[in-house]
Amino acid sequence: MNKGAFDSRRRLATPLSKLVVLSLFIFGWLVSTAPAQDSQPSAVLFEDVRVFDGKSAGLSGPTNVLVRGNKIEKISTAPIPLDRTSNTRIINGGGRTLMPGLIDMHWHTMFVRPSHSEVLVWDLGYANLVAGAEATDTLMRGFTTVRDMGGPSFGLKRAIDDGVVSGPRIFPSGAVITITGGHGDFRQLFEVPRILGSPLTRMEQQGASMVADSPDEVRVRVREQLMLGATQIKLTAGGGVASPHSPLDVSTFTEPELHAAVEAAENWGTYVTVHAYTPTSIQRAIAAGVKCIEHGQLMDEPTARLMAERGIWLSTQPFPDEIAKAFPPNSQEHAKALEVIAGTDKTYTLAKKYKLKTAFGTDILFSQSQATQQGAMLAGLVRWYTPAETLAMATGTNAQLLTMSGNRNPYAGKLGVVDEGALADLLLVDGNPLENIQLIAEPARNFVVIMKDGKIYKNIVPEVSTRR
Numbered sequence: 001m002n003k004g005a006f007d008s009r010r011r012l013a014t015p016l017s018k019l020v021v022l023s024l025f026i027f028g029w030l031v032s033t034a035p036a037q038d039s040q041p042s043a044v045l046f047e048d049v050r051v052f053d054g055k056s057a058g059l060s061g062p063t064n065v066l067v068r069g070n071k072i073e074k075i076s077t078a079p080i081p082l083d084r085t086s087n088t089r090i091i092n093g094g095g096r097t098l099m100p101g102l103i104d105m106h107w108h109t110m111f112v113r114p115s116h117s118e119v120l121v122w123d124l125g126y127a128n129l130v131a132g133a134e135a136t137d138t139l140m141r142g143f144t145t146v147r148d149m150g151g152p153s154f155g156l157k158r159a160i161d162d163g164v165v166s167g168p169r170i171f172p173s174g175a176v177i178t179i180t181g182g183h184g185d186f187r188q189l190f191e192v193p194r195i196l197g198s199p200l201t202r203m204e205q206q207g208a209s210m211v212a213d214s215p216d217e218v219r220v221r222v223r224e225q226l227m228l229g230a231t232q233i234k235l236t237a238g239g240g241v242a243s244p245h246s247p248l249d250v251s252t253f254t255e256p257e258l259h260a261a262v263e264a265a266e267n268w269g270t271y272v273t274v275h276a277y278t279p280t281s282i283q284r285a286i287a288a289g290v291k292c293i294e295h296g297q298l299m300d301e302p303t304a305r306l307m308a309e310r311g312i313w314l315s316t317q318p319f320p321d322e323i324a325k326a327f328p329p330n331s332q333e334h335a336k337a338l339e340v341i342a343g344t345d346k347t348y349t350l351a352k353k354y355k356l357k358t359a360f361g362t363d364i365l366f367s368q369s370q371a372t373q374q375g376a377m378l379a380g381l382v383r384w385y386t387p388a389e390t391l392a393m394a395t396g397t398n399a400q401l402l403t404m405s406g407n408r409n410p411y412a413g414k415l416g417v418v419d420e421g422a423l424a425d426l427l428l429v430d431g432n433p434l435e436n437i438q439l440i441a442e443p444a445r446n447f448v449v450i451m452k453d454g455k456i457y458k459n460i461v462p463e464v465s466t467r468r
């Protein structure tokens with residue numbers, strides 16, 4: 001063999017072998033993060049656990065909980081006899097706490113890891129793989145369900161539901177719907193004016209956000225998201241912190257525009273939620289029939305009273321100071337972030353005073369390291385709530401808001417509670433989170449079992465026995 005032929009063959013062999021190694025790696029990654037379907041027992045018995053049921057102020061006494069298939073079959077203080085014909089795994093709880101999987105009501109599955117500048121320019125195939133890896137991490141933090149508040153998450157949701165990649169249940173909104181210049185309009189100034197009927201912008205092609213400037217346009221965009229599988233619809237009713245062209249004080253959609261979205265969503269048996277901080281934007285949304293307000297940090301007392309009277313949900317979060325630090329000092333975005341953060345205490349105080357139906361969601365964006373603080377952000381609610389109230393909000397209460405998706409809810413069964421007949425999304429916590437809420441801030445160490453839909457995704461409790 002002459003040297004030239006050898007070299008060319010080696011040149012050929014190297015990329016080929018790399019491809020083989022890469023495909024083995026990808027295959028191995030899929031296998032290790034997907035649920036091990038074959039090794040799953042048909043029933044799981046948690047023995048000697050104390051139950052936080054997602055609603056109560058305290059833990060139960062020593063209890064046994066039997067999961068069969070994807071549901072909780074039996075909860076009993078007496079021993080639960082085992083069916084000899086089924087393959088049951090016994091987990092010795094040793095007095096640890098069994099609680100419902102956590103729910104994050106304001107999550108952006110596709111936008112957790114990319115930086116703000118990457119998000120509109122990166123390849124969507126790559127973005128989906130990164131979002132899949134983040135979804136696995138999200139589940140491993142004990143968040144078994146997320147409500148996606150904007151972004152092209154339909155493919156990821158399907159991959160998770162099909163067992164291709166492990167991750168939480170997703171209630172997708174699809175693209176955020178905004179007005180020209182509103183929160184979520186990330187176009188550059190040179191892209192204005194838009195000619196009606198012109199090709200879609202990059203953010204619209206990706207399904208990240210859609211611009212709509214009339215009731216008719218809103219209807220089209222809402223119906224498109226519903227066709228794609230949205231479980232609820234998200235509009236931005238006022239200005240936002242991170243958007244380049246929307247001051248915080250502005251109200252964006254008109255009432256007829258908001259109403260067009262509400263009508264289209266209600267025709268599909270579901271609801272509209274809006275991003276809104278200010279009293280005007282919140283009140284206008286409520287007048288148009290919107291059922292849920294995201295954030296609300298600049299609300300006032302009459303607005304809180306109106307929300308209470310109408311039974312409107314508040315889905316909010318205590319934003320950490322880091323979100324302001326993410327913007328250059330003296331920038332408009334920095335000032336806007338400080339203004340929103342300053343409103344947090346007042347909003348939670350009003351929410352408690354008027355007993356608002358209050359849900360919890362983190363809204364962590366553009367930061368993988370911030371995402372590791374998902375549980376810590378929840379634990380931060382003890383500034384206003386007891387640990388039991390905090391955990392009930394992120395489980396049973398959040399699940400009540402999810403039921404507003406009606407027939408668009410893709411997951412038949414009860415979420416967010418430990419009840420007989422409920423879906424088996426469960427965490428076994430090494431300790432009592434009602435005494436030490438900080439346990440939920442360190443999920444890797446303290447969540448010793450993570451179960452979703454009856455399947456065990458993590459179990460580091462020493463095995464006692466497996467009975468048939």
Ligand SMILES: [Zn+2]
Nearest residue numbers: 106108149363
């Ligand atoms: Zn958001």
